Amino acid sequence: MTDISHRKPIGVGLIGYGLGGRAFHAPYIRTAPDLSLRAVVSRDPDKVRADIADVVVLPSVEEMLRLPDIELVVVSSPDHLHADHAVQALEAGKHVVIDKPFAASLCDAQRVVAAAERTRGIVTAFHNRRWDADFRTLRSLITQGLLGEIVHYESRFDRWRPQPRTDWKEAREGGSWMDLGPHLLDQALVLFGPPETISADLAILRGNGPAPDYFHVTLRYPQRRVILHSSKSAVDHDLRFIVHGTKGSWTKSGTDQQEAATLAGHLPEGEGWGQDPVSGQLTLADDGVSAYLNVAGDYRLFWQAMTAAVRGEGPNPIPPSEAITVMQWLDAAVESARSDRPVKV
Numbered sequence: 129m130t131d132i133s134h135r136k137p138i139g140v141g142l143i144g145y146g147l148g149g150r151a152f153h154a155p156y157i158r159t160a161p162d163l164s165l166r167a168v169v170s171r172d173p174d175k176v177r178a179d180i181a182d183v184v185v186l187p188s189v190e191e192m193l194r195l196p197d198i199e200l201v202v203v204s205s206p207d208h209l210h211a212d213h214a215v216q217a218l219e220a221g222k223h224v225v226i227d228k229p230f231a232a233s234l235c236d237a238q239r240v241v242a243a244a245e246r247t248r249g250i251v252t253a254f255h256n257r258r259w260d261a262d263f264r265t266l267r268s269l270i271t272q273g274l275l276g277e278i279v280h281y282e283s284r285f286d287r288w289r290p291q292p293r294t295d296w297k298e299a300r301e302g303g304s305w306m307d308l309g310p311h312l313l314d315q316a317l318v319l320f321g322p323p324e325t326i327s328a329d330l331a332i333l334r335g336n337g338p339a340p341d342y343f344h345v346t347l348r349y350p351q352r353r354v355i356l357h358s359s360k361s362a363v364d365h366d367l368r369f370i371v372h373g374t375k376g377s378w379t380k381s382g383t384d385q386q387e388a389a390t391l392a393g394h395l396p397e398g399e400g401w402g403q404d405p406v407s408g409q410l411t412l413a414d415d416g417v418s419a420y421l422n423v424a425g426d427y428r429l430f431w432q433a434m435t436a437a438v439r440g441e442g443p444n445p446i447p448p449s450e451a452i453t454v455m456q457w458l459d460a461a462v463e464s465a466r467s468d469r470p471v472k473v
Contacts, residue, residue: 211236261404261425275373286365303340382406
């Protein structure tokens, strides 16, 4: 039997140190026993070293890819660079994690998958919201059959940001649909699979907004409706889920706490990580109303699965085919909003 206790950790290079790099990648890589953050590509080395004093900070992707001790690359650069950076890393013999959205377009996403097939590298999409506390709780409710067959599912990411920021995220093509939409869409596809059609309303509700800051998207299934919604003009933005089934309903307010914790400087360690103190409300047709305690959120599970995949000891946690499906439906929603009609994939 192979002794795995003395195996070298997997060397990781991180491209980008914005919100994604700071909150969702670096803290988890640093605390994972089988991963080692070897280098960060950033134009602001002082910001990186304020959080991670001893890490190598490089000005270019090319310099990082020349390092011999990096096996896994995490792409957390601006959306329009995702595909180019992922293909570069794959062609350099690295495995790749790509922050959402997987690419800026379906064509770019397919280019990344083709590169992975050509180089036999592992590429995955960082759809971390599969490991949110509220979503893990909902999956448990559905698996247990407590809600019966789901007939209405509403998932919301609202914000109160009445003034647009001046960064590239506010002006990205597709606006908040390409920012928050991938999370909500991926969760819906995990639960219910592809719909028959998608209908989308994308709008700029803030008068000086550079790109859509509102979306209301409906996925149509034979006996189910799935609504994905976001507005940046919501003063009251606490509601997260409304789910109705043939046996009961579940509603949930508040958001997963992991992002706020890492941004506050806490590292993802210990058994209490990812606890969400705001219980959902479970209403059963035959048993009334009760508070339903949450399953803990845990993005560490993604990184554990990715480590196993790189070592050939487990499957890709989010296969490229699933990333492509999300991209197809993201594009279909944009076409629906443009043509004002339901769209099929």
